[in-house]
Amino acid sequence: MSSLIQAQALPGSSQVVIENLTKQYGTLRALGGVSFDVNTGEWVALMGPSGSGKTTLINILGGLDTLTSGRVVVDGVDLSNLRESELVRYRAEKVGFVFQQFHLVPYLTAVENVMLAQYFHSVTDEKQAAEALKRVGLGDRLTHLPAQLSGGEGQRVAIARALINQPKLILADEPTGNLDEANEDVVLQIFRELHNAGHTILMVTHDPDIARQADRRIELAHGHLHFDTLQHGPSHPLNCPLADTADCCTPVSTDDEIRFDHLLEQIWVCGEEGKPAEAERLHASGPAGKLPVVTEEPATRVLSRMSDLHLVQMENGEVQLTPVGSQRARDVIRRHRLAERLFKDTFSIEDSEAHTQACKFEHIISPELDQRICTFLGHPKTCPHGNPIPPGDCCNGKSKS
Ligand code: ADP
Ligand code: MG
Numbered sequence: 001m002s003s004l005i006q007a008q009a010l011p012g013s014s015q016v017v018i019e020n021l022t023k024q025y026g027t028l029r030a031l032g033g034v035s036f037d038v039n040t041g042e043w044v045a046l047m048g049p050s051g052s053g054k055t056t057l058i059n060i061l062g063g064l065d066t067l068t069s070g071r072v073v074v075d076g077v078d079l080s081n082l083r084e085s086e087l088v089r090y091r092a093e094k095v096g097f098v099f100q101q102f103h104l105v106p107y108l109t110a111v112e113n114v115m116l117a118q119y120f121h122s123v124t125d126e127k128q129a130a131e132a133l134k135r136v137g138l139g140d141r142l143t144h145l146p147a148q149l150s151g152g153e154g155q156r157v158a159i160a161r162a163l164i165n166q167p168k169l170i171l172a173d174e175p176t177g178n179l180d181e182a183n184e185d186v187v188l189q190i191f192r193e194l195h196n197a198g199h200t201i202l203m204v205t206h207d208p209d210i211a212r213q214a215d216r217r218i219e220l221a222h223g224h225l226h227f228d229t230l231q232h233g234p235s236h237p238l239n240c241p242l243a244d245t246a247d248c249c250t251p252v253s254t255d256d257e258i259r260f261d262h263l264l265e266q267i268w269v270c271g272e273e274g275k276p277a278e279a280e281r282l283h284a285s286g287p288a289g290k291l292p293v294v295t296e297e298p299a300t301r302v303l304s305r306m307s308d309l310h311l312v313q314m315e316n317g318e319v320q321l322t323p324v325g326s327q328r329a330r331d332v333i334r335r336h337r338l339a340e341r342l343f344k345d346t347f348s349i350e351d352s353e354a355h356t357q358a359c360k361f362e363h364i365i366s367p368e369l370d371q372r373i374c375t376f377l378g379h380p381k382t383c384p385h386g387n388p389i390p391p392g393d394c395c396n397g398k399s400k401s
Helices: 052-061 086-094 110-120 128-137 151-163 181-196 206-214 255-272 299-308 322-346 352-361 367-376
Strands: 013-026 028-039 043-047 068-076 095-098 169-173 201-205 216-221 224-228 311-317 317-322
Touching: 013 052, 013 201, 028 052, 028 068, 043 052, 043 206, 052 068, 052 169, 052 201, 052 322, 068 151, 086 095, 110 128, 110 151, 128 151, 151 169, 181 201, 181 206, 201 311, 255 299, 255 311, 255 317, 255 322, 299 311, 317 322, 322 352, 322 367
Parallel strands: 043 201, 043 216, 095 169, 169 201
Antiparallel strands: 013 028, 013 068, 216 224, 311 317
8 A cells, every 4th residue: 555646746836726616506505605725735624514515515626516606726627617528527537536435336346446437537457457456455355346345445446446547636525434443544544645645635524533634624614614724723723613703813923833933944944955854953942032032842842743733744853844834834934034135135234133033023924014025125036145035925927136
C-alpha cells in the first residue's frame, strides 16, 4: 500500500473554486449560496447535520448533479457550462468517487469492477487494475465477487476503482460510514497515504476524530457555509456555538501563535534556500516589545503541537510544511518583509531595528492592512535584503522591483 498513484500537485493553487453556489430541488433550496476554494493537495472534511446539503455539494462537484446558479470550477473546468456528454468525460477524467455504499457491480469480480472504471475512460488494462487492487492490500482478492468480500474489502475495491484513472480530486461521501472500527482504520490509512501523495480530498464525515486528521474542516448548516477552519483557525473547537457570530475567534495573537509563526518563517526560509528544515536547528522564541515576550520553549515541543494542528509534518527530524502551514508561512513572511520595506523605505529606520520592528508588526497586520501597505509601497517584489515578497491578492500584475 506504500506507493499509491502520485498526484501532480501544485501546492497552493486552487483546484476547486465554488462561488455563490445554489441548488434548488423544486421549491426546496438544498444549497443557498455556498462559496469556498479548495487548494491542490488539501484534505477537507465536510461536516454538518443530516440534510444540510453535503451530498448535494459532493454530487455537484463530481458532475453527478447540476447546479442551479453560481459558479463551480474544478481543475480549470467550469461545471455550469458542460453538456451531458462533457459531464461524462469530466467524471471519468477528473474525479474519483468513494461512496458510503460501495456501489460495486454484484456479478463482476473485484478486478472487473475496477476495470469498469477504466472502461469509462475507454481503455481497459487488467494488469493495471490488479496492480491498483494490490496497492490497497487486495492482491489476493482479485477474483472475488462483492458478496464474498468483507465491508472493508468492498470499500477498498471502491477506492481502487476511484483511483484507477488518476483523478485530480477525490470525493468521498461518508466512506467509513458502514465500516467497523478495524476496517475504518484500514480505509483511513489509505486516505492518509493518498493525502501524503498529494491528492486533493473532499470527504464527508460525521466523525470528529476523522475530521481532525484532515487539513481543514468545513461545516454546512441548512445549505449554508456555517464554519471553515481557514476563517477560524485549526484549533477552533468542533460545534462552537459562536461559530457564525462576531464574537467568534477575535484575532488575538496568543503566545503559541507567535511561536508557530516564528517557526513557520524559519521553515519557509529553509525552503527558499533549498535546505532541509532540521527540527534541531529551529528555535521558538518570539518578539519582545509591544507584544508580550514569548518565553523560549524547545522547538521540538512546539513543532509537535503544530503537527497536531496539521501545520507541519515531521519525518526523521526534518520538518515540512503542510498546504495549510505553507499558506500561513507564506502570509507571515509576506507581512514581515512588507513591514521591513515600510520601516526602511518610508521611515528610514536602520536595518536591524527595521527587522526587530517587523518581527512585531507581522503579528499585528491584518489582511486588509497588509494589502493597504503593499499598495502604498507599489507592490514591491523584494524586502530590503533582496528576499522575495510573496505576492498578495492586491498584486495582480502590479509589482515593481
Ligand atoms: P446531507 O448529505 O447533508 O444529509 P443532502 O445533500 O442529501 O444532505 O440533502 C439536502 C437537502 O436536499 C435535503 O433537504 C434533501 O431532502 C434534499 N434533497 C437532496 N436530494 C434531493 C433530490 N434529488 N430531490 C429533492 N430533494 C433532494
Ligand atoms: Mg448525505
